Amino acid sequence: MANVIASYRQRNNLTQQDVANELHVDKSYISRVESGQKPLTQMMCSAALNNTTDAQMLNDVAYEMTEGYAQPTASDRVYDGHRLAFMYRIEREIEEFMSVLKANRLDKHPEHTTDQELEGLKLMIAELQDVLFEGTSFVNCLINDYGLTPQQLNANRDARLKMQRRI
Structure with missing residues (x-):
């Protein structure tokens, strides 16, 4: 999490004090988080989710809060x-996933799955994770490029889902 805070500060030209104010802690705690001596607390994660519009920071905090169940953002050093x-x-990635998806049976009960079918499912899941990773990175890129906020997009999505009676 240390790199998340440091890269967030660099991307947004913030001081440790600025971040400390956003996360409702003192500057020395941010310094210790950046040096790896202290973790982000649940309260700090909640404050980050409520007080920042930086899409990459929000995604990275979600990744930490869910212990890896949310997809992390792409590294700026590796990806264009x-x-x-x-x-x-x-x-x-979607094309690769679709080709693997078609090769797997999802209608078969899991307890009757053969080892070969299980390997195929593992490959399918890995391909879907690649789609989610690239998709999340793409969303973050668009949010940053067009000056949108995740909160705006969530409100639009929630309204659409309510119209479709899905929520």
């Missing part, structure tokens, strides 16, 4: 962060 690069990568 341009929205067109994301578009091509996610298209490729």
Whole structure:
């Protein structure tokens, strides 16, 4: 989590005191988090989710809070962060996932799955994780490029789902 706070500060030209104010702790605690001596607390994570619009920070905090069940953001050092690069990568990942999805049977009860079928399911899950990873990174890129906030997008999505009577 230390790198998350430090990269958030760098991306947004913030001081440790600025971040401490957002997360409702003192500056020395932020310093210790960045040095790996202290963890982010649940209260700090909640404050981050409520007080920042930085999509990458929100996603990284969600990853920490869910102990890895949310998808982490792409590393700026490894991936080309341009929205067109994301578009091509996610298209490729979706195609790979669809080809693996078609090769697996999901109608079979799990207790009757053979070892070979289980390996196929593991591959399918790995491909879906690749889609989610690229998709999350693409969303974060679009949010940052167009000055949107995750809160705006969630409100739009929730309204659409209510109209469709899905929530």
